[in-house]
Structure formats: structure tokens, C-alpha cells
Amino acid sequence: MVFANAGTLGTVPGRRDELVAHLTRRSDALASLGCLLYEVGVNDQDPDTVFVVELWESAAAHRASLEQPDVQASIAAARPLLSGQFGGFGFDVVGSPLHD
Template sequence: MTFANVGTLGAEPGRRDELAAHLSRRSDVLAGAGCLVYEVGVNDDDPDTVYVMELWVSADAHRASLSLPEVRESIAVARPMLSGEFGGFRFDVVGSPLRD
């Protein structure tokens, strides 16, 4: 069952675009780990927030990806750009009007 993880990441003041650029760098590792979609966005009404929408083949695939060396390194690089404010939600996808 497809797993969705949608969240907000608070960025240190002035570092939102740097964080967004880091998170949106090409990663073949994510695709190989079962990530179907990883979209990074910003909204000028919220200048210190980065939005991330992920779709994974399963919650287990998402969880397992967090132990990959490349993912752990990316998190370590991003950590100084983060303010510590996080939000979001997770859910199992049950369907879509765009596919059978």
C-alpha cells in the first residue's frame, strides 16, 4: 500500500532557499529505496518554511530509507539549516481518481 508523508520543515531565518535547494538535489538512492514522489516547495507567505510531500511504496520502505548512509548524510547536512519546527501528517493511500 502506498504511504504518504507530507510535512513542513522550519528553516533558520534566511536559510529556506538553501534548505529547499539541498532537499531537491537529484537522488537516485531515494528511487531505489522505494520513493515514488519527493516534491519540495516553498510559499512566500511563510518565508522560513519548506514543504515536502513524499510518496513511498510502503511505510516500511520510508522507515528503512532513514538508515541508508546517503540519506543519513543528507540529514546531517540539512540539520544546521533547520529551526526545529516540524509539522505534517502521514497516511496510507487508499485510492485516487487519477488511476484505477
């Protein structure tokens, strides 16, 4: 079952664009790990927050991706840009009006 993960990442003041650049670097490995969609966004009303929406083949694929060395290295590289404020939620997708 497709798994959706939507979250917010608080950034150190003034470092949002650096985190966006890091998160949007091309990664062909994500698709091989089961990632179907990974979208990064910003809202100028909240200048120290990055928004991320992910779709995965399953919750298990998402969990397994977090154990991969490349993903662990990416997380470690992003840590200095993060404030420690996180939000979000995950859910199993049960349907959509856009496709069967």
C-alpha cells in the first residue's frame, strides 16, 4: 500500500535555501528505494521552514530507506542546517479521485 509522509523541517534562521538546495539535489537512488514522489516547498510566511511531501511504495520501504548509507549521509549533512523543530504525519493512501 502506498505510504505518504508529509512534514516540516525547521531551519536555522537564514539557512532555509541551503536546506532546499540540499534536499532537491538529484537522487536516482531514491526511486530504487521505493520513493514515488519527493516534493520540497517553502512558504515566505514561514521563512525558516521547509515543507516536504513524500510518497513511497510502502511504509516499510520508507523505513528501510532511512537505514541506507547514502540516506544516512544526506541526513548527517543536513543536520547543521536544522533548528530541531519538526512536524508532520504519515498515512497509508487509500484512494484518489485522480486515478483508479
